[in-house]
Amino acid sequence: MSVAGDIDLVEEYRAYLERFEGIAGPGEFGQFIKHNGRLVKKMRYDEFEPKYNEWREMLxxxxxxxxxxxxINDLVVKILRDRSCELLLDPPPTV
Incomplete structure (x- = not known):
């Protein structure tokens, strides 16, 4: 079982790809887009999984x-904000 518990990482990855393509359209892995003032890379599954697990832990x-x-530790807030942006997710309120 993963850090994410009963979260289906494959489904989360599919949702991430849909969010990415909704913003940038279809594109190659490794492509960068500008999102919330940052450059965000279209990740392969092996790049996505550790970032998603870290985001879940910080959340x-x-x-x-x-x-x-x-x-709340400032580092937790920074990591949450950074990972939320990379995963194209909204950060929790007040972050």
Whole structure:
């Protein structure tokens, strides 16, 4: 089982490709587009999987901190923001 638990990474990857193609149209892997002021690469599955898993871990840590009223580490916020952009996902509120 992956870090993402019961999340189907193949389905998440397909959704990522749909988001990418919705923004840039069909294109080659390795192609870069500008998204939210950053250059974002069209990733192959082997590039996507670790970034998605890291995003899920950071999102979980962020949500736990918010729920318990803890101070949120700036690094967690930065990683969440960066990975959200790379995965073409909206960051959680207040990030």
């Amino acid at each position: 979980s840590a962020y949500n736990e901190a918010i729920a318990s009223g803890d101070t």
